[in-house]
Amino acid sequence: xxxxxxxxxxxxxxxxxxxxxxxxxxxxxxxxxxxxxxxxxxxxxxxxxxxxxxxxxxxxxxxxxxxxxxxxxxxxxxxxxxxxxxxxxxxxxxxxxxxxxxxxxxxxxxxxxxxxxxxxxxxxxxxxxxxxxxxxxxxxxxxxxxxxxxxxxxxxxxxxxxxxxxxxxxxxxxxxxxxxxxxxxxxxxxxxxxxxxxxxxxxxxxxxxxxxx
Numbered sequence: 051x052x053x054x055x056x057x058x059x060x061x062x063x064x065x066x067x068x069x070x071x072x073x074x075x076x077x078x079x080x081x082x083x084x085x086x087x088x089x090x091x092x093x094x095x096x097x098x099x100x101x102x103x104x105x106x107x108x109x110x111x112x113x114x115x116x117x118x119x120x121x122x123x124x125x126x127x128x129x130x131x132x133x134x135x136x137x138x139x140x141x142x143x144x145x146x147x148x149x150x151x152x153x154x155x156x157x158x159x160x161x162x163x164x165x166x167x168x169x170x171x172x173x174x175x176x177x178x179x180x181x182x183x184x185x186x187x188x189x190x191x192x193x194x195x196x197x198x199x200x201x202x203x204x205x206x207x208x209x210x211x212x213x214x215x216x217x218x219x220x221x222x223x224x225x226x227x228x229x230x231x232x233x234x235x236x237x238x239x240x241x242x243x244x245x246x247x248x249x250x251x252x253x254x255x256x257x258x259x260x261x262x263x
Contacts, residue, residue: 082248083234090217090230094130098256100249101227102133103215106145106175108223112165114242118224119162121246129253133161136215136223137208141176146208148181151198153207160188229256 092099102118104111122131135146152160167173167184175181178199185195198204218227225235226249234252236245 082239083232083252084219084238085232086218086230092130092230094132097128097130098229098253098260099227100125100129100131100229100253101214101218102131103136103218103220103223103225103227104133105136105138105142105223106148106164106168107142109169110236110242111224112169114224114236115162115165117242117246121250125253126257128257134211134214135208136220137212143208144176144178144181146211147178147199147204148175148185150204150207150211151185151195154198154201154204155190155194157188157190163188228252231256 118131118133125131133149135149137143137146148164149161152158152164164175164184168175173180173184175184182192182195182199186192214227218225218233220233222235222237224245225233226245227233228249229252232252234245234248236242239245239248
């Protein structure tokens with residue numbers, strides 16, 4: 051109930067923007083989420099995973115980032131909220147490496163700033179050189195960033211992110227996967243805020259099932 055109140059009062063304007071931004075064909079058909087034929091195991095031991103499929107180049111993802119940050123604060127300890135950068139084609143792969151480089155260097159606090167740089171400052175952080183220059187401007191040691199960006203670990207995580215987006219049949223960003231079973235998105239529910247409320251309802255069901263077992 052508290053979560054619904056938060057979104058109703060704090061993000062009402064953003065929800066209206068969401069309704070205007072999307073052409074909710076699936077929402078009109080009544081499809082608010084899809085369920086995978088085969089449930090996927092959690093990569094996080096003993097936790098229910100919520101996966102946020104996003105792209106830094108996606109304006110809708112930039113709009114939703116504050117909502118995700120606030121929602122994440124309300125999640126219980128047995129839920130893992132995991133951003134997953136999507137690359138629908140090879141040109142988007144550098145942005146996957148950007149995200150996982152920030153993770154590797156423990157600079158996740160800069161994650162929202164990437165959206166700001168692209169969508170508010172007009173920076174084109176779409177290739178390796180531009181990304182490295184931006185990282186250096188944020189005070190990150192250039193050599194350390196390059197080492198992370200080109201590392202096997204970051205490449206492996208980017209590959210895993212692509213595997214996850216294929217497994218969940220992600221067609222657009224942002225999308226939200228819940229508990230290895232369900233996928234929802236603003237395109238399905240109609241607005242940004244309602245997609246998170248739908249995800250929360252699905253999460254509550256999974257947590258209840260887990261508790262019953």
